[in-house]
Amino acid sequence: MKRYDTVVIGAGVTGSAVARELSRRKGRFLVLEKASDVCEGTSKANSAIIHAGFDAQPGSLKARMNVRGNLMMDKLSEELDIPFRRVGALVVCLREEELPRLRELQERGRENGVEGLELLSGEQARALEPNLSKEVCGALLAKTSGIICPFALTLGLAESAAKNGVEFRFDTEVTGLSPEEGGWVLQAGGEEVHTRTVVNAAGVHAGLLHNMVCEQKLAVIPRKGEYCLLDKTAGGHVGRTIFQLPGRLGKGVLVSPTVHGNLLLGPTAADVEDPDSTATTAAGLTEVMEKSAWGVKDIPYRQVITSFMGLRAHEAGDDFVLAESAPGFFDGAGIESPGLSSAPAIGEYLAGLVTDKLGLEENPDFDPIRRGAPRIAELPLEERAAKIAENPLYGNIICRCEEVSEGEILDAIHGILGARTLDGVKRRTRAGMGRCQSGFCSPRVMEILARELRLDLTEIRKNGGDSQIVLKKTRGEREA
Amino acid sequence: MSQSGIHEIAIIGGGPAGLAAAIAAREAGARDIVILEREKELGGILNQCIHNGFGLHTFQEELTGPEYAARYIRQVKDLGIPYLLSTTVVDLRREEDHVAVTSVSRRDGLLQTRARAVVLAMGCRERPRGALNIPGTRPAGIFSAGTAQRLVNLEGYLPGRRVVILGSGDIGLIMARRMTLEGAKVLCVAEIQPYSGGLKRNIVQCLQDYGIPLKLSHTVVDIRGKERVSGVTIAQVDQNLKPIPGTEEDFDCDTLLLSVGLLPENELSKAVGVELAPATGGPRVNESLETNIPGVFACGNVLHVHDLVDYVSEEAANAGRCAARFAAGTLSGGGREIPLAPAGAVRYTVPAGVDPVRMDGEAVVRFRVGRNMRKAVVTVLAEEPGQEPRTLLRRKRPVMAPGEMEQIALKKEWLTGDETKITVEAREEDA
Numbered sequence: 055m056k057r058y059d060t061v062v063i064g065a066g067v068t069g070s071a072v073a074r075e076l077s078r079r080k081g082r083f084l085v086l087e088k089a090s091d092v093c094e095g096t097s098k099a100n101s102a103i104i105h106a107g108f109d110a111q112p113g114s115l116k117a118r119m120n121v122r123g124n125l126m127m128d129k130l131s132e133e134l135d136i137p138f139r140r141v142g143a144l145v146v147c148l149r150e151e152e153l154p155r156l157r158e159l160q161e162r163g164r165e166n167g168v169e170g171l172e173l174l175s176g177e178q179a180r181a182l183e184p185n186l187s188k189e190v191c192g193a194l195l196a197k198t199s200g201i202i203c204p205f206a207l208t209l210g211l212a213e214s215a216a217k218n219g220v221e222f223r224f225d226t227e228v229t230g231l232s233p234e235e236g237g238w239v240l241q242a243g244g245e246e247v248h249t250r251t252v253v254n255a256a257g258v259h260a261g262l263l264h265n266m267v268c269e270q271k272l273a274v275i276p277r278k279g280e281y282c283l284l285d286k287t288a289g290g291h292v293g294r295t296i297f298q299l300p301g302r303l304g305k306g307v308l309v310s311p312t313v314h315g316n317l318l319l320g321p322t323a324a325d326v327e328d329p330d331s332t333a334t335t336a337a338g339l340t341e342v343m344e345k346s347a348w349g350v351k352d353i354p355y356r357q358v359i360t361s362f363m364g365l366r367a368h369e370a371g372d373d374f375v376l377a378e379s380a381p382g383f384f385d386g387a388g389i390e391s392p393g394l395s396s397a398p399a400i401g402e403y404l405a406g407l408v409t410d411k412l413g414l415e416e417n418p419d420f421d422p423i424r425r426g427a428p429r430i431a432e433l434p435l436e437e438r439a440a441k442i443a444e445n446p447l448y449g450n451i452i453c454r455c456e457e458v459s460e461g462e463i464l465d466a467i468h469g470i471l472g473a474r475t476l477d478g479v480k481r482r483t484r485a486g487m488g489r490c491q492s493g494f495c496s497p498r499v500m501e502i503l504a505r506e507l508r509l510d511l512t513e514i515r516k517n518g519g520d521s522q523i524v525l526k527k528t529r530g531e532r533e534a
Numbered sequence: 535m536s537q538s539g540i541h542e543i544a545i546i547g548g549g550p551a552g553l554a555a556a557i558a559a560r561e562a563g564a565r566d567i568v569i570l571e572r573e574k575e576l577g578g579i580l581n582q583c584i585h586n587g588f589g590l591h592t593f594q595e596e597l598t599g600p601e602y603a604a605r606y607i608r609q610v611k612d613l614g615i616p617y618l619l620s621t622t623v624v625d626l627r628r629e630e631d632h633v634a635v636t637s638v639s640r641r642d643g644l645l646q647t648r649a650r651a652v653v654l655a656m657g658c659r660e661r662p663r664g665a666l667n668i669p670g671t672r673p674a675g676i677f678s679a680g681t682a683q684r685l686v687n688l689e690g691y692l693p694g695r696r697v698v699i700l701g702s703g704d705i706g707l708i709m710a711r712r713m714t715l716e717g718a719k720v721l722c723v724a725e726i727q728p729y730s731g732g733l734k735r736n737i738v739q740c741l742q743d744y745g746i747p748l749k750l751s752h753t754v755v756d757i758r759g760k761e762r763v764s765g766v767t768i769a770q771v772d773q774n775l776k777p778i779p780g781t782e783e784d785f786d787c788d789t790l791l792l793s794v795g796l797l798p799e800n801e802l803s804k805a806v807g808v809e810l811a812p813a814t815g816g817p818r819v820n821e822s823l824e825t826n827i828p829g830v831f832a833c834g835n836v837l838h839v840h841d842l843v844d845y846v847s848e849e850a851a852n853a854g855r856c857a858a859r860f861a862a863g864t865l866s867g868g869g870r871e872i873p874l875a876p877a878g879a880v881r882y883t884v885p886a887g888v889d890p891v892r893m894d895g896e897a898v899v900r901f902r903v904g905r906n907m908r909k910a911v912v913t914v915l916a917e918e919p920g921q922e923p924r925t926l927l928r929r930k931r932p933v934m935a936p937g938e939m940e941q942i943a944l945k946k947e948w949l950t951g952d953e954t955k956i957t958v959e960a961r962e963e964d965a
Binding site: 283330331332333334335336338339356358359360361362431435439442443446447448449450451454455457459460489490491492493494496497501511512515516518519521522524525526527528529 | 572620636638639640641642643662663664665667669670673674678681684685686688689690692693694755756757
């Protein structure tokens with residue numbers, strides 16, 4: 055009987071970070087993911103911020119993991135070859151009487167060990183960010199705050215783990231979990247999987263898994279956040295992430311550049327019942343637009359190219375749950391903001407707990423370096439010409455808005471955790487993420503996927519489950 | 535190519551506009567022209583428009599899109615005009631005596647093309663869902679109408695069986711009929727405006743003939759379904775286009791097609807510094823269809839969204855001729871540009887200004903109105919300092935609609951050259 059040392063449930067950013075840290079050790083590790091790809095849940099729809107760490111309560115796991123995760127990010131982004139920019143953040147205050155709260159935030163940050171916090175006047179803040187509204191009367195500058203591509207981070211971690219020997223299975227949902235002699239047996243995708251330890255990194259479903267096996271129950275409540283994304287022409291509207299100090303009008307929304315040069319607005323915050331529902335609402339999107347205007351003026355709302363909703367896995371205890379909750383069952387639960395920022399530290403921490411439990415040895419073959427596929431359009435002209443000379447498919451543009459070539463799409467499909475869906479290609483290459491939102495390129499990407507994966511066009515899916523895009527041939531075939 | 539390695543004209547785009555521009559430029563004497571086309575065939579979007587109705591004005595017969603394109607493609611080939619296929623232009627730059635065109639392709643790799651004049655003919659793209667901020671889920675089964683058209687007509691696949699269409703632009707209307715003919719059930723077409731943005735003949739031939747309801751002043755307020763669309767909710771909107779609570783109606787469907795407007799695709803134009811007109815989303819051009827960047831011309835849907843391809847061809851031919859004159863050094867200006875100002879229901883004019891010295895007898899001025907009108911009158915007024923405005927043209931139009939492009943011919947002989955402004959106005963006769 056094949057038995058793993060550890061099964062990680064969930065290939066989001068937390069599960070992928072745990073998997074990569076585990077691959078530094080010798081052992082048999084498996085990641086199970088119910089979706090068709092990495093980064094399909096909370097990890098893909100969030101603010102894409104690497105927070106400085108001044109916000110969380112001193113002494114909490116959130117504070118500790120956030121500050122550590124932030125510190126780890128420079129080296130990690132280099133090792134994984136992913137974009138990360140420390141652009142800094144401003145928490146802006148809109149009312150004089152609330153200014154003392156900025157000082158409190160700064161103090162809290164110091165307690166958490168955050169460097170580079172500075173109080174600014176309204177004028178100083180506007181000198182840095184000319185589009186701040188005139189109501190801004192003070193700000194806290196956090197120099198270590200950064201922006202990242204959540205998908206690139208998750209894929210980078212997962213690919214690095216896979217490269218170092220971790221197995222991944224997609225479209226495989228864990229439906230049962232029970233202890234057995236010396237470990238656990240999981241019902242996963244119609245099969246039994248045996249393992250010595252389990253890491254629960256199931257995001258909004260983590261409570262469900264935990265409660266299958268633990269006496270002390272968790273209450274993971276999906277909390278939704280709606281966002282609007284603006285075209286790259288609006289990306290320079292602010293240079294830093296602009297947060298609003300929570301105030302009389304409630305908690306505001308952030309306005310931030312993204313690493314790809316777009317402008318992101320959001321999120322709202324409301325609890326929902328359905329952990330799988332990611333429907334946006336008219337009220338939510340209106341709220342995003344209204345609140346974003348409090349601290350930043352003249353946002354070009356006409357340039358919204360898409361809106362989306364993400365679910366945060368809020369736990370009733372208001373902190374991350376990182377612990378061996380049952381013998382050999384480790385929780386990475388309640389991972390809401392600052393979960394993305396904390397992921398590298400959570401990975402290190404949980405993998406450390408597992409290592410101690412199982413007495414795992416170092417993996418001398420671990421290679422921390424993972425190379426991402428080249429983004430041809432971003433290369434200087436000479437390098438671009440050289441790349442195309444090397445592989446002419448890099449000259450065949452498929453997605454005109456983001457200038458993504460056929461060669462890059464093939465890299466994505468044939469990569470170590472290759473794309474198998476339209477969304478998989480989109481997140482790896484940006485084909486379909488531009489201003490036409492895949493109108494022109496989706497039929498061509500579908501053709502390439504079908505050709506490379508030897509599938510019929512009717513089998514090509516947008517993402518997981520029954521998300522096929524075309525239903526049948528119009529000619530020469532009877533409907534099944 | 536000349537000794538200097540500089541072409542006379544580079545044409546960006548081998549669709550109807552680029553083809554007509556190339557042919558006219560050659561006929562006007564330009565010998566050294568090159569067309570750069572990103573798709574693997576010439577013809578542009580016409581290749582997927584397999585319905586008929588093209589060419590009534592140009593050829594006095596009803597052609598399909600590919601047939602219409604084929605006539606121009608044949609001429610381009612007969613004239614021996616070179617074209618590069620599967621070649622995507624990624625940058626344009628104005629240099630001292632030429633425009634530098636950077637393109638990439640599988641065959642030629644990264645290519646630098648230099649030309650004295652450039653004709654922008656990149657066409658337009660469809661407005662995506664995100665631009666409307668329609669709430670709901672984001673499953674498979676949401677297509678822009680043109681994407682669905684390509685899947686059905688070029689790939690031969692059916693994208694859905696029960697369909698709701700949002701927006702009554704021409705592609706949406708055409709696709710309502712197309713999907714019906716392919717065996718799908720089109721439940722309705724919802725249009726947020728109180729009027730359709732499409733041609734009258736398409737409303738009759740594509741909806742009424744098939745019993746497909748057109749719901750004016752309605753929009754989609756919710757999309758359901760996790761993996762595939764399972765339904766949408768449509769509601770009536772008020773004068774401010776806001777949904778009216780209580781008017782919601784649910785439709786069970788697996789597909790939502792969007793035909794909610796076309797946007798001229800001007801990323802390259804911006805790269806070379808072309809000034810855009812907010813009302814059209816296309817370059818601001820003069821009577822020669824020249825942009826603010828000397829030697830850079832624009833025509834077709836990249837300039838403003840047209841209703842009929844016949845007018846695209848006509849306009850593009852003019853751009854091609856002017857580009858040929860520019861390349862030959864005979865399009866010297868010298869005169870002063872008189873701005874054209876839209877008034878009343880007129881939303882914009884193309885061109886946005888005319889230089890009488892450079893006018894060739896007359897300038898065709900194209901425009902659209904912003905609302906449905908009956909018993910309308912179009913007036914063209916010239917203003918000169920110290921004088922009463924002079925009426926250049928007054929024409930009655932029994933019906934005017936936003937979906938239909940209008941045009942007038944502005945005669946050179948009407949102008950003194952001292953005008954400070956020419957106003958193009960449309961309003962109801964009794965107003």
